[in-house]
Amino acid sequence: MEFLFLEPVFKEAIWGGNQLRTVFGYDIPSDTTGECWAISAHKNGECQIAGGIYDGKLLSRLWKEKPEIFGFYPGDQFPLLVKIIDAKNDLSIQVHPDDSYAKIHENGSLGKTECWYILDCEPDTEIVIGHHAKDRDEMEFMIRNHQWEEFIRTVPIKKGDFFQINPGCVHAIKGGTLILETQQSSDITYRVYDYDRLSDGKPRQLHVEQSIATIRAPFKENQAIAVTEKLSGAVHTHLITCKYYSVDKYEIDGVFAKEFSKYFTNVSVISGKGSINGIPLEAGQNFIIPAKSKECRFEGKMSVICSNPE
Template structure:
């Protein structure tokens, strides 16, 4: 494999609440496509031929209305019940209407039986924790965290490479719900320590790392320890290695295989993710 820097085209998924672009994806439900170099036109999953499963999935999500209230299992539960990886994720807020909120967690003092009764009584909405957010915030959503993106938000999501979601509540829209599976995997005590990170610069989880990179002139780095992915938050510039150079601008995405020294020039802000 030639050591190119690859620009990616996303897989677009339209939904009842808005849309999502799977901008770095080897998942069979929505692989992103390589735009250039020796792999032009191929699905990204073919880049990492030496790996059985690419470890992360990166999306851009635009919510015009609220998503379902949902929760994701951890690796052990997903392996046993879904033959899949679990799903820990985080959200970097790109755009937020004034006063915009999202759901991250449930009220303290609940357990499985209490929450089941609350759901049966139709009072779940009263037990959800809402968090006000603004552009630049990052929300960490470990597996087991009850969550929902609400309308008026646009964000970048970095997650484990999994498409397992249990829908706990859907605001009366009539879609399938997975109440018992959700009750089985919820983190009732908050021991996974998710939540909002204001003035975000970096996050390291057991599954991936995320960093906000500000480039005012030149930024040099290397992917010697593993692949790097970049989504442009704002601005424009170029990213180069000894094999090629690419122009990049807002919301464009690049994938850098392991073992490349690279340089970014321009005036731009990027979200970097890797293992």
């Protein structure tokens, strides 16, 4: 089976910038482009196959028509979504629901577990991870009384950091950050607070009641512990394995050969250039390695982040 290269889908946002063009060479719609949906079969931003025998076909259609490509992975929808996010300004303070809450309250949607790999950031940048409320009652009081400085927990970040964001965790990307996000295929986000910003002259919608219902309190840190090993032709860092996905980074220098998941593997080239089985690769390309692809041969000097469903 041939690799499935994908046409990205772009999303504009009031907090977006132009790094998707300057760093990766994407043809973005404006200088306020916040997201590249790089590998997606979600109805709100679906990728088409670019080139090959399935050229132009939607990923969701291929999922239904050719399940063998994906190793007959169980489920009626492609399970993961890979994004690149350019936050020129701060994103809203937000939280995601888990599967059970989303199924009941969001028309059967999947919940949203996600993780962030920091591709780059400006000096002294922070992100929001968690909160300072000691219990659910204090969490609700702080939110309803807009005690944001007391409530919000921030941590410093640097290039190469990695964070797992479970449902119920208050979080926000802050300005000056470029990340690669691997997540469940869900577009459910509850805004807790948006700095009283206006979009088209109006405040953006908040989801206070849903947020209070889904935020976990007290906050418990869930920092992933990466494990790094040196392989022939690459340095491998295992970033996370959770209920929904496994994520790995490979810094390739020379020739690196590997057999991937029994299902399928998402691949994003985050820097450098080279090839896979003789097919040229460069930063910004995203593709899927089908199930049973046997050994794949990477050559060149590049870094890739791979994810596969659990």
